[in-house]
Amino acid sequence: MLLLPSVLRFALVLLLEPNIVNLLIINTSPNAVKVCCPPFDKRVESNGTVFCFATVIVPNDKATIGNYLCRNLHPHAKLASFHSETEVHAVSILEPAITGLTFEVDEFTWRDGAILDYAPWLHDHPSINSSDAVVELGRDLFLRTVNLKVSTSRKAVCKMEAENTECPDCESCVLRRTGEDTICYRRVLIGFSEADLRDAVDNNICAKTYPGYDLASIHSKEENDFISDHINYTISASEKKETHIFVLGLRIPPSKQGLPSANNLFEWTDGTPVDWNDWEDVNSTLTPVYRPANKNERRKCWPSTKSVPYAWMYKENNLWCTTFIYGPKWVICKKREQCRHLT
Known part of the structure; x- marks a missing residue:
C-alpha cells in the first residue's frame, strides 16, 4: 500500500472533493459568530433556539392588532407565540402585554402561524364575552382575555428568532x-x-x-x-x-x-x-x-x-x-x- 505524506493526501482530497474548499473558506472566517437581538429587550433560549422579545404600544382597537405592529422593531418580528414555560417566564417580567393568540373561526390560533402546543390559561379563562377581547400575558405567568376597548395604555409583545451574525x-x-x-x-x-x-x-x-x-x-x-x-x-x-x-x-x-x-x-x-x-x-x-x-x-x-x-x-x-x-x-x-x- 502506497503511503503518501499528509500534505499530499490533503491536496489529493481537495482535487477530488472541490466542495470541501468552500467549506474550509466558510469555517476560517476571522470573525466570531454572535447571536444578536437588538433592539429587543429580552433574549431567551427555548427548545434549542434563541428568541428575542420586546414590547410595543398598541391602539385600543382589536381591528388594528396585527403582526405589522412589530415591524418597526425588525422586518421578521411578529406578535409573540409561546411554546414553553421558559419563554413565558422571561417575557412576563417585562410587563403585561397582548400576545399573538387570537380567537378566529371558533378556535384560538397564533398569529405567527405556529402550532398551539402551550397555553397557560388563568383560572376561568379564556372568556370571550366581547368582540374586542384579546389575549394578554400577565406577570403571574398566565394568559387571560381582556377587553381592549376599556383599556387605557396597553402594550403587545413581539418575538423573532435571534440573528446569527459576524458583526x-x-x-x-x-x-x-x-x-x-x-x-x-x-x-x-x-x-x-x-x-x-x-x-x-x-x-x-x-x-x-x-x-x-x-x-x-x-x-x-x-x-x-x-x-x-x-x-x-x-x-x-x-x-x-x-x-x-x-x-x-x-x-x-x-x-x-x-x-x-x-x-x-x-x-x-x-x-x-x-x-x-x-x-x-x-x-x-x-x-x-x-x-x-x-x-x-x-x-x-x-x-x-x-x-x-x-x-x-x-x-x-x-x-x-x-x-x-x-x-x-x-x-x-x-x-x-x-x-x-x-x-
Missing part, C-alpha cells in the same frame, strides 16, 4: 441590512448650547466616542424612517423626556458659512453625496436651502428666529430642520460593517 457591534448598535451591506447606528448625547452642537458636528463626536463611526448621512426615505423608528425605540422613556432631536451629519462646512448664496452648500460630513433630503420647508427638491426659519416657512419645525448651518431630525415627524433649539440632543452615528449574517 462585532451587533449587541451595541442598531443593525440595518441593505442588500449585501450591513450598517450600524449608535447615538451620543450632547449638551444644550449651540457651541455644543457645532463642536459635536465639526469635530466628529461619533469618531471620538465610537472609533470607525461617522455622523449619520441619509440617502433614502427607508433609511430616514429606519433611523427615526429604531433609534427612537432604543431610547428609554426618561431619556425621551430630555430631547426630541436627532442631529445628523449634514452641515454647511465652516469654510462656506456666510457665503451670499447658501444653495448647494450643505454637505454630509462622511463625504457621501447629498442625493436625498427630508427638509420640512423644501422637501420637494434635492437642493437643501439654508435660510432663517419662522412660523410661515417651517410650520412643522419648532418656531425660531434663528437658524444654524446644521441639520437635525425631529423624531415626531422625521422631518429635517435647521432651527436652533436650546436643549440636549442625540447625535446619530453610522458605520458600514463588513460582516456576514448567517440567518
Whole structure:
C-alpha cells in the first residue's frame, strides 16, 4: 500500500472533493459568530433556539392588532407565540402585554402561524364575552382575555428568532441590512448650547466616542424612517423626556458659512453625496436651502428666529430642520460593517 505524506493526501482530497474548499473558506472566517437581538429587550433560549422579545404600544382597537405592529422593531418580528414555560417566564417580567393568540373561526390560533402546543390559561379563562377581547400575558405567568376597548395604555409583545451574525457591534448598535451591506447606528448625547452642537458636528463626536463611526448621512426615505423608528425605540422613556432631536451629519462646512448664496452648500460630513433630503420647508427638491426659519416657512419645525448651518431630525415627524433649539440632543452615528449574517 502506497503511503503518501499528509500534505499530499490533503491536496489529493481537495482535487477530488472541490466542495470541501468552500467549506474550509466558510469555517476560517476571522470573525466570531454572535447571536444578536437588538433592539429587543429580552433574549431567551427555548427548545434549542434563541428568541428575542420586546414590547410595543398598541391602539385600543382589536381591528388594528396585527403582526405589522412589530415591524418597526425588525422586518421578521411578529406578535409573540409561546411554546414553553421558559419563554413565558422571561417575557412576563417585562410587563403585561397582548400576545399573538387570537380567537378566529371558533378556535384560538397564533398569529405567527405556529402550532398551539402551550397555553397557560388563568383560572376561568379564556372568556370571550366581547368582540374586542384579546389575549394578554400577565406577570403571574398566565394568559387571560381582556377587553381592549376599556383599556387605557396597553402594550403587545413581539418575538423573532435571534440573528446569527459576524458583526462585532451587533449587541451595541442598531443593525440595518441593505442588500449585501450591513450598517450600524449608535447615538451620543450632547449638551444644550449651540457651541455644543457645532463642536459635536465639526469635530466628529461619533469618531471620538465610537472609533470607525461617522455622523449619520441619509440617502433614502427607508433609511430616514429606519433611523427615526429604531433609534427612537432604543431610547428609554426618561431619556425621551430630555430631547426630541436627532442631529445628523449634514452641515454647511465652516469654510462656506456666510457665503451670499447658501444653495448647494450643505454637505454630509462622511463625504457621501447629498442625493436625498427630508427638509420640512423644501422637501420637494434635492437642493437643501439654508435660510432663517419662522412660523410661515417651517410650520412643522419648532418656531425660531434663528437658524444654524446644521441639520437635525425631529423624531415626531422625521422631518429635517435647521432651527436652533436650546436643549440636549442625540447625535446619530453610522458605520458600514463588513460582516456576514448567517440567518
